[in-house]
Amino acid sequence: GGGSEFGAYGKWDDKFLLERTRSSERFMVRHARFKDGVYHFNHQDRLLEEVSFPQFVERVGAGEQLYLAETPVHQLGLTRDDRNELYRDLAPSHRLADLLRGILPVQCQPHRHQLWMGRGLKINPLHQDPYDNLLLMIAGTKRFTLFAPSQRWWLYPVFPAGGHESSRMNDIRDIDSDEFPCFKYAHSVEVTLHAGDVLLLPYGWWHQVQTEGEFNLAVNYWWTRGGTVSCAPWPANSNSERRG
Numbered sequence: 001g002g003g004s005e006f007g008a009y010g011k012w013d014d015k016f017l018l019e020r021t022r023s024s025e026r027f028m029v030r031h032a033r034f035k036d037g038v039y040h041f042n043h044q045d046r047l048l049e050e051v052s053f054p055q056f057v058e059r060v061g062a063g064e065q066l067y068l069a070e071t072p073v074h075q076l077g078l079t080r081d082d083r084n085e086l087y088r089d090l091a092p093s094h095r096l097a098d099l100l101r102g103i104l105p106v107q108c109q110p111h112r113h114q115l116w117m118g119r120g121l122k123i124n125p126l127h128q129d130p131y132d133n134l135l136l137m138i139a140g141t142k143r144f145t146l147f148a149p150s151q152r153w154w155l156y157p158v159f160p161a162g163g164h165e166s167s168r169m170n171d172i173r174d175i176d177s178d179e180f181p182c183f184k185y186a187h188s189v190e191v192t193l194h195a196g197d198v199l200l201l202p203y204g205w206w207h208q209v210q211t212e213g214e215f216n217l218a219v220n221y222w223w224t225r226g227g228t229v230s231c232a233p234w235p236a237n238s239n240s241e242r243r244g
Contacts, residue, residue, distance in 0.1 A: 003136060003196030005096040007089035008219060010196075012138050014057050014117065020086070023077035024052045030067045053077060060119055068117040069124075073219075076115075090219060100134070103200065116211075116218045123173075124209040126155060127166035131222035133201040137193040140216025142209055144191040145172060149204035154186035172208050193218075 003009035031047035049066070051059070053076045060066055073086055090113055092100070112131075128149070135142075147155060156168040169175060175183050193199055201207065 001196060002096065002198030003138070005093040005198070006136055007091070008086075008136065009138055011089060012217060014060075014215065014217070017076060018054060018057050020079075020082040021053045021077050022079050022082070024054070025075060025077035026050045026052050027068075027071050027075045029056055029071075030069055031065065056117075060117075065120065065122075066118065067122060068115055071115045071117075073113060073115060100200075112222045114220060114222075116220065117216065118211065119213075119215055122211045123171055124211070125166065125170050126172055126206055126208040127164055128152075128204055128206045129164050129201075129222070130203065131224055132203045133199075133220055133222055135193070135199045135201065135218055135220040137195055137197045137199075138217040138219065139195050140211065140213025140218075141195075142193045142211050142216070142218065144193070144199065144201075145208045145210075146189040146191060146201070147186055147206035149206075151186045151188075151206065154182045155206055156180055156183070167206070 027050065028048045029051055031049060051066075056066060056068055073090070074083060078086065091097075126145075126147075157165050158168055159165055169180055169183065172183070177184065191199060
């Protein structure tokens, strides 16, 4: 649960976002590799293409396996009014915002909020992010396999150029025990998110994500620990009508 704390839940879909796209601003989307009936996104070998949001929606609707990932909302090509509307939808109720301020280790706003969108079954391989992460599932399903930071040495970590720390294991559902003999010592937690669910994923937790559904859409928020990151406003400051 928790999705009712956000205006985006039950309101956003590809048609809603497309209607608010006013320009042909372009951003990067990922191509998937097909293997054993599943589309995979490999951190070490990403296939990227630059498209506009209308092009993305049209091509995905035609069955092409593209994935919109880590895309800031403002890159959709919105007018100021539409952008403000979407930011209001992304602002949690005051009740949830107060709860998050009591949990997160830094007293600032999330520095980034971004879209994840696609269709069909996809695997995002095992990795960890250097952020505290809040994910809102708006449509579809995501299945997380989670490993605490203490499990890192059993996960065969690597540092891809320009990316976050990931694993040499591309899909932990099918592991070669001869190539990765230490993985058997790792302990995981399985979490399934359906539309309306919210997951708070702490800094340093490893996760492989299996995305399912004819249409899937999620929004996540990243907080950076320490440093001097300039924190953007909590997506909107005018959400007083939803105090929870």
